[in-house]
Amino acid sequence: MTKRNTREIILEEALNLFAVKGYQSVTVKEIAHAVGIKDSSLYKHFDSKQAIYDTLLEWMNQKFEETVTFYRLPQGEIESVAREYGRNDLIWLKKACEAVFLFFLKDPQAAKFRRMLTIEQYKSDNAAKTLNSWFFNDAIRFQTDLFKEMIKQGSFRDGPPQIIALQFYGPFYTLLCQYDQLPEKEAEALELLMAHIEQFAAIYQIRNEEC
Structure with a gap:
């Protein structure tokens, strides 16, 4: 099984929280806690919560294109x-x-x-x-x-x-x-x-x- 990297885990945990509470209600601290890292460690991968959102949007567009192609x-x-x-x-x-x-x-x-x-x-x-x-x-x-x-x-x-x-x-x-x-x-x-x-x-x- 391929081991997920920290960046991927951040995206997945952020999406889990966003899907329940909405983007505005979730803090970076909550995302970091869900991942099991410190806030400072999260910022090594994403500059901001908005950067996480933007990456998720790119991710979704890519996944849909892959589905269309498949x-x-x-x-x-x-x-x-x-x-x-x-x-x-x-x-x-x-x-x-x-x-x-x-x-x-x-x-x-x-x-x-x-x-x-x-x-x-x-x-x-x-x-x-x-x-x-x-x-x-x-x-x-x-x-x-x-x-x-x-x-x-x-x-x-x-x-x-x-x-x-x-x-x-x-x-x-x-x-x-x-x-x-x-x-x-x-x-x-x-x-x-x-x-x-x-x-x-x-x-x-x-x-x-x-x-």
């Missing part, structure tokens, strides 16, 4: 991404959505980071901006652009792209919040998510045989 989800120019989504079948779409959903629901760091942002959004402008970027603005903007391009390419039925994006993403995020911290009901959450995707695809997707 499951071979389309990346790059929106035209090629839309083409890839358009040519793949419903089984592939379900697997792609399941991978992203379970990352935010079950990945220990990602789930805790989301909880921290949820707690902290009313206390910190930075947390509110990060939450909106991760779970609202960027997600809806990407899907709006994706559906707009898919309509243009003829693999999606015509309609207002932003509204279609909201129709797709709304249930996704609702289920994420509803089943957070309910690991025993993961199968139920996935069943509802898959039913939503089937219904959405039935309404909007134009299959090859229809073209």
Whole structure:
């Protein structure tokens, strides 16, 4: 087993505390105590609590990119991404959505980071901006652009792209919040998510045989 270094332990313990108490309520002394080191020793690894937060954000972005790459989800120019989504079948779409959903629901760091942002959004402008970027603005903007391009390419039925994006993403995020911290009901959450995707695809997707 690979031994974790002190810097990694600081990040993990800080995230554990942030997910329960929020960023603003946690002190450097509490983080150091959770790690089992002195405050002065913590500052050898991070200049401030803000530096810990910034590193956690970079860490989460990296973990998500690794998940996207692992499951071979389309990346790059929106035209090629839309083409890839358009040519793949419903089984592939379900697997792609399941991978992203379970990352935010079950990945220990990602789930805790989301909880921290949820707690902290009313206390910190930075947390509110990060939450909106991760779970609202960027997600809806990407899907709006994706559906707009898919309509243009003829693999999606015509309609207002932003509204279609909201129709797709709304249930996704609702289920994420509803089943957070309910690991025993993961199968139920996935069943509802898959039913939503089937219904959405039935309404909007134009299959090859229809073209």
